[in-house]
Amino acid sequence: MKKLVLFIVSFITWLILTWTVYLPSLLIGVGVSLIVSFWFADIFIRHPQNFFQIKRFLYLLLYIPIFIFYCIVANLDVAYRVLHPKLPIEPGIVKVKTELSTLTGRVALANSITLTPGTLTVELTDDGYLYVHWINVKAIDVEEATKMIVKKFEPILKEVFG
Amino acid sequence: MMWIVQFFMGLGIFFGIFGNIGLLRFPDIYTRLQASSKCSTTSLFSIFIACMLLEGFTPMTGRILLIALFFLVTGPVTSHIIGRHAWERGVIPWKRKKVKD
Known part of the structure; x- marks a missing residue:
């Protein structure tokens, strides 16, 4: 749950920063967001159910x-x-x-x-x-x-x- | 459209100047922090808004919006850190000296 929240947030950030729907760029975004969400989910949010x-x-x-x-x-x-x-x-x-x-x-x-x-x-x-x-x-x-x-x-x- | 951009740019410059005058005129660290933290945030925001209007709806707009968001989170925290450090070191807030009439 925590990882999902951080994944959504970081992927949206990536989309805003790149502002394109070019496929390789999107794939890199997904990869980076996955890595980030697996590393930092615990310090990003404490009550993930509130996010939804x-x-x-x-x-x-x-x-x-x-x-x-x-x-x-x-x-x-x-x-x-x-x-x-x-x-x-x-x-x-x-x-x-x-x-x-x-x-x-x-x-x-x-x-x-x-x-x-x-x-x-x-x-x-x-x-x-x-x-x-x-x-x-x-x-x-x-x-x-x-x-x-x-x-x-x-x-x-x-x-x-x- | 152009005059709105100019208005926000001018607003940013205006608040920036007042923040700096406050930094020079106010007596102690806390009041100086007050002037600088508030005015720097608002002047930066005005300039960001002006940039966004100037750009129109382009990739740059979203990036500026993100920068503004990050600044909104980190800007007050920096002044908070400085103020907290001063408070822990025992800096006493300035008091006006009473003048006899």
């Missing part, structure tokens, strides 16, 4: 526009803070909690936090806490900070990677 649920891909599609929106807001925010003569920043590190249980989900959450306005993930602990550097600290409390930083993404990421 269409619902997760739909939620991923829903997640992309939200993510792009926050990304643009983040950039305008940084541009504002950079150009303001008084440098309106009040930085600090806060601790937030996540309910995501899978590793991939946590990494996706950490990446999203890094790319959204004013926050940067510094540390990700095993028991589900993230240490986040916040450029303009509004709440020091764990609950409050979680509500303000994590709750924007967590419901959707839970559906995608949960």
